[in-house]
Amino acid sequence: MSLPAAPYLVLPHTVLGTASLWAWASTLGMHIGVKNKEPLTVMRLSNILLVAITVFPPVYYPATLLPEGARMPAFLLPTVAVSHLIAGGPAMRHP
Structure with missing residues (x-):
């Protein structure tokens, strides 16, 4: 792989990775919002998930x-x- 070709090889993977991460997060948020109608329950669950996704992973x-x-x-x-x-x-x- 030559250096001038690097953006053409890296950019599609970066865009695809960003789009899939966005779709995953949107689906998770939509699922939490639709399944739980009580706002306090949604708030508590989202706080627990935030800690689980950002702090606990290695x-x-x-x-x-x-x-x-x-x-x-x-x-x-x-x-x-x-x-x-x-x-x-x-x-x-x-x-």
Whole structure:
């Protein structure tokens, strides 16, 4: 891959990744809003999900600290997969 061709190879993957993350987050928010009619329940559930999605995934600590059974489900969260790719790990394997 030559350097001038890099934007043409990277840009579609970036756009596709951003669009899929947007669709995932929109679907999750729509599901929470439609299934729960009480505003306080929606607020509590969204706060719990916010903490679960941003704090608990192994982004700020190594994934090897998680139990073996919790590593693969953790990679379903986009932040974990992206942080693992940035660190130089393989895309589809857990550490």
